[in-house]
Amino acid sequence: xxxxxxxxxxxxxxxxxxxxxxxxxxxxxxxxxxxxxxxxxxxxxxxxxxxxxxxxxxxxxxxxxxxxxxxxxxxxxxxxxxxxxxxxxxxxxxxxxxxxxxxxxxxxxxxxxxxxxxxxxxxxxxxxxxxxxxxxxxxxxxxxxxxxxxxxxxxxxxxxxxxxxx
Numbered sequence: 001x002x003x004x005x006x007x008x009x010x011x012x013x014x015x016x017x018x019x020x021x022x023x024x025x026x027x028x029x030x031x032x033x034x035x036x037x038x039x040x041x042x043x044x045x046x047x048x049x050x051x052x053x054x055x056x057x058x059x060x061x062x063x064x065x066x067x068x069x070x071x072x073x074x075x076x077x078x079x080x081x082x083x084x085x086x087x088x089x090x091x092x093x094x095x096x097x098x099x100x101x102x103x104x105x106x107x108x109x110x111x112x113x114x115x116x117x118x119x120x121x122x123x124x125x126x127x128x129x130x131x132x133x134x135x136x137x138x139x140x141x142x143x144x145x146x147x148x149x150x151x152x153x154x155x156x157x158x159x160x161x162x163x164x165x166x
Contacts, residue, residue: 019094021045021046022094022095022096022113022115024041024045025038025041025042025045025046025113026113026115026116026118028041029113029116029118029119029120029134030116030118035120035122035132035134036130036132038120038132039120039122039132042111042120046091046094046096046098046111047098047109047111052091053089055091055093056089056090056091056098057089057090057092058087058088058089058090059088059089059090059097060088061088061090061097063137064088064097064099064110064112065083065086065088066137067110067112067119067121067135067137068083068086068101068103068108068110068121069081069083071103071108071121071123071133071135072103072104072108072123074133075103075123075125075131075133076103076104078104081103081104082103082104082105083101083102083103084101084102084105085101085102086099086100086101087099087100087101095113095114095115096111096112096113096114097110097111097112097114097119098110098111098112103123105126106123106124106125106126107123107124108121108122108123108124109121109122110122110135112135112137117136117137118134118135118136119134119135119136120132120133120134120135121133121135
């Protein structure tokens with residue numbers, strides 16, 4: 001009986017983290033300037049779901065590290081920056097890389113949607129403010145990717161430029 005109940009709970013969980021929610025997140029990332037709402041949507045529909053962390057696998061993603069470095073340099077206006085306790089996770093089923101740690105002793109989180117090559121970095125500053133950066137990795141050479149923090153919506157497919165009817 002308990003196994004059946006656990007499977008039912010798992011099915012409900014999987015349906016709440018559907019591709020529909022992913023498409024909605026991608027649409028928001030592609031065009032919305034309401035960064036706080038994008039982060040809230042991600043946390044409500046992915047980040048705060050217990051199985052999201054459990055089913056994510058630890059990874060090493062050098063291009064994400066480059067994005068974090070670029071974002072930290074942009075926010076803290078210094079080079080080099082100090083990154084500690086970095087955790088990178090991959091939720092393969094939906095193509096989401098996510099995680100966080102500390103930059104210059106201050107908390108940061110990120111998520112990145114592989115399918116549309118966009119994501120978000122957030123820095124919780126000691127002043128109490130939160131800085132949000134939309135990221136779109138751009139290849140610089142075979143080894144590095146840089147973050148373009150002012151990516152235009154025109155570079156995203158028309159599907160993601162269309163407002164979500166829901």
